[in-house]
Amino acid sequence: MPDSRPPAGTRPISAESLARLRTHLGELNTAILQRVDAALPWYRRLTPDERSHLGLVAQRGLNGFVQWFQKPGVTSGHVLADVFGEAPTELTRSISLQRALQLIRTIVEAVEAVVPEILQDRDQAAVRESMLRYSREVAFALADVYARAAETRGAMDSRLEAVLLDAVLRGQDADEIRHRATAIGWRGERQVLVMAGGAPGPDKPAYVGELRRAAARHKCDVLIGVQSERLVVVVGSVEDSTVVAAALAPWFAEGPVIVGPTVDSLTEAHVSARHVFASLSAAGAHPRAPRPTPTHELLPERVLMGDPTAREALIHGVYRPLLQAGPSLLETVDTYGLLGHSLEATARELYIHTNTVRYRLRRVSELTGWDPLVPRDAYVLHTAITVGRLAEHDAPLGGERPHGERDR
Missing domain, CATH: 1.10.490 (Globin-like)
Known part of the structure; x- marks a missing residue:
């Protein structure tokens, strides 16, 4: 029984x-x-x-x-x-x-x-x-x-996220990116940027979850990937890039954290990524850069490393507007830099009043977003003028400004 x-x-x-x-x-x-x-x-x-x-x-x-x-x-x-x-x-x-x-x-x-x-x-x-x-x-x-x-489901979602992130960073077919994004529930189609920096070590085992929660508090979608020792984050639905970048930066390892320009959609995020990766390579040359660092803060260093996107950004965003504004602004900012950033010396060299020098330098700041009275900005302007003059020997300046690197 x-x-x-x-x-x-x-x-x-x-x-x-x-x-x-x-x-x-x-x-x-x-x-x-x-x-x-x-x-x-x-x-x-x-x-x-x-x-x-x-x-x-x-x-x-x-x-x-x-x-x-x-x-x-x-x-x-x-x-x-x-x-x-x-x-x-x-x-x-x-x-x-x-x-x-x-x-x-x-x-x-x-x-x-x-x-x-x-x-x-x-x-x-x-x-x-x-x-x-x-x-x-x-x-x-x-x-x-x-x-x-x-x-x-978590393992499957992680694989789908990794495949989507790779497609986004490579700028692959737009329809494929949209299809994969839909599969993982991506909603942040508008206002997308890329961030990159060092990946945390074993002392922060739960940083991915914490990073996702930090993004969720700002109502942002994120794609997260670790490439060797580099942490890459694609952020969508960004309303204020400065605020979002500051909120996510603590979850990166010590060292530079680079924030790319904001683009209109996930299918264009490879443009932001291109600026980010070039800036990350050049970040060591600017140890006083803020953390997180917008990519435009490293334009001179990127040019020295041979980054063509930085070269185009300086030419079309700085040199060309000065050139089109007439010779006086370009001449003034160039002379001001060569004479040790002295208003009086610049005024004597150009036979103009000191207030005129101040006015012209203020116009330079309004046109380019870089203030000649600030030493770091003056270095960016000097680099842009040098790069622009070199470009004149290669081809006439013209055309539309390249997409991705924006004025401050």
């Missing part, structure tokens, strides 16, 4: 009550489904196939309970197979973990309500106690199912 002993720690049940429990499994199952339908509004909104699947889970749970009641010491692994069948992860596609726990609680309540009608008084307490212990085993097994499903 089968072993009718209850699990260790519970009171025994008579063979008669155990037989009645077996006989009334169908009645119990019907009571459970009726209670679930009445108590859980979300259950009624499921598709017929989903409701049928949950009904099968409830039926297996009852059958498993009777078997578990006769087999002391059974493990949660057996419970997992008995209740959720060959493919337990199918449940995670129908309902959330919260709803699954609500389902278990409702099933236990339904069984407790029906037990007095089918069992003798002396066995009711034992069955209720055993049902609570069994439901605990089911809950643990359920948590394991959802944890494994979450790990699987």
Whole structure:
């Protein structure tokens, strides 16, 4: 005969009550489904196939309970197979973990309500106690199912994110980027920028999650990738690049953190990335740069490294506007730099009043975004004039300003 002993720690049940429990499994199952339908509004909104699947889970749970009641010491692994069948992860596609726990609680309540009608008084307490212990085993097994499903989804999402990030940085086909972005739930289609810096070491094991939460607080989407020792972040839905960059910078390792120019969409983010990677390579030449560092702060250093995007940005963003404004501004800022940034010496050299020099330098700042009275800005202006004059020997200056590097 089968072993009718209850699990260790519970009171025994008579063979008669155990037989009645077996006989009334169908009645119990019907009571459970009726209670679930009445108590859980979300259950009624499921598709017929989903409701049928949950009904099968409830039926297996009852059958498993009777078997578990006769087999002391059974493990949660057996419970997992008995209740959720060959493919337990199918449940995670129908309902959330919260709803699954609500389902278990409702099933236990339904069984407790029906037990007095089918069992003798002396066995009711034992069955209720055993049902609570069994439901605990089911809950643990359920948590394991959802944890494994979450790990699987997390690994899949990480692979999809890595593939999308690579496509974005390489500037691959726009339709492919949009398709992959939709697959991972990317919503930040407008106002996108790229950040890069050192990747944190083992002292910050949870930095990726913290970085995502920091971005979420500013209602931004992010793509995160670690390339060797470099951390690359693509940020979408950026309203204020300065504020967002400052919020995300602490999650990078010590050293420079570069912030690229804002572009209009994810499909154009490779433009921002190109400026970022060139600036990251040149950052060592400007140790006093702020952290985070906008890419335009490193234009002179990038030019010295042979970065063509920096060269074009200086020519079209600085030299060309000065050239088109007439010879006086270009001559004034050039002389001012050559004479050691002295207003009086510049005025004497050009035979003009000192106030005229100040006016012209102010106009230079308005036109280019760089103030000749600030030493670092004066260095950028001097570099731009040098690069622009060199370019005159190669080709006539003209055309539209290249996209990506913007005025401050």
